[in-house]
Amino acid sequence: MPHKRSVFFVSDRTGITVEMLGNSLLTQFEEVEFKRVTLPFIDNIEKVHDVISQIEAMHHESGKRPLVFTSLTEDTLRVALAQANAMVLDVFDRFIVPLEEELGVKSSHAIGRSHSAGNFKDYNQRIEAVNYTLAHDDGITNRNLDDADIILVGVSRSGKTPTCLYLALQFGIKAANYPLIPEDLEKLKLPPSLLPLKSKVWGLSIMPDRLAQIRQERKPDSKYASLENCRWEVATAERLMESAGLTYLNSTTKSIEELATTILHEARLDRRVY
């Protein structure tokens, strides 16, 4: 029988890091069901006391002591939170002290250095990459296509747009995408504008039944969404990509993060944004 355990993610800033770390660890416990609460911007003692009340209430309600992942940086806040009747996993504590020893310097214990504004260069890189990616979504334009870091091709609805947006937002990579339309497929050739840029071109593929399911939601009972047509498009697109010598990834078996990271890594690009 699965037992539900409550989990709090407590941060003095966005909570993104501690939430991601905690969730990543929790996926290792498949048989346990978790109830998650994220509490960002906990940056004074009153808020910490309020967090403790919420933790205690949840403890009382569920009969099990909650897990608390925290990355509070200020000592007084961390010490206060550690008093909660819960299992407090303090990320800061477990890593900062050994890092201070290794680096031979004290940490700044300053709130909110990660995911905070102030780095104009990073911000501009991201915005520029997002703008570029939106302007070059779905083959809208060939203008400045050679400025792209990456060009993704694949049949309609194979996952190109979200992968490109992820590359732009998270890594500051300019990612264009280009649909392989039935005309390209019939010729078994890449669109001519991509030929001189082949070293930047990556393919996406997808399983035909999944593609049919996605297209069905957009254009129910169309030829476009039929399993037969999806099978033909996918098989032909894969033949095309193989004969063009492209590497292609499958968006059915990989998440957006995995697709984006794999492409970044295999293209030997460095992320532009931290």
Place this chain on the structure above:
Amino acid sequence: MPHKRSVFFVSDRTGITVEMLGNSLLTQFEEVEFKRVTLPFIDNIEKVHDVISQIEAMHHESGKRPLVFTSLTEDTLRVALAQANAMVLDVFDRFIVPLEEELGVKSSHAIGRSHSAGNFKDYNQRIEAVNYTLAHDDGITNRNLDDADIILVGVSRSGKTPTCLYLALQFGIKAANYPLIPEDLEKLKLPPSLLPLKSKVWGLSIMPDRLAQIRQERKPDSKYASLENCRWEVATAERLMESAGLTYLNSTTKSIEELATTILHEARLDRRVY
């Protein structure tokens, strides 16, 4: 004098979590300069040996032992990597053992549970949110505007699009955005289509000199980009948002992550995607 220290992020999957955690910790050491290398998809012993060679080479080159943040889940790989002549910070090690004790179950030690595909519901939520957000970028359409979870308003180039895309991609939130154009500003009124949806509307503002700088890159020496015009637009937009009773955030002092998280939190929305 700043000393440069090399840092490796080693993961059997994307490396996104360990990279984010590591970077977040490193921001606490401002006076140290770091050289970062991310090595994702390290999922067999040959790859671990290759990683160790890279670490040793960097050690030799820099004369300082590298930091290694790792989240390898397989015991044989973790044990092998721990032999590297480096400071190995093993995320898995430091958290999984106490979690196993607390939860009274063994972890699966399985590779690649986070950021991996397989959760169709999550994937569909994200794709649907991204499609919605793209279709409702920059006031393109009012169709289905009431399906939005969030509607962002602000002057042109105040950061609406990247914030909306972040909300969609990371949290599965449907985020529309609507520019406040000079016509709205002159009337000091929200666009009429937004009035019935006011509870979902959030404002973005920006510092005028920063806005002028961003616009200058897009339309150099235009009235649109002039500091005088930017000052007028920002001041008027803020008056408009105040009189409409909207909460607004400043994109000059907050990062995209902070804007998105603050809105998610204050609007009391739960993320739809983990």
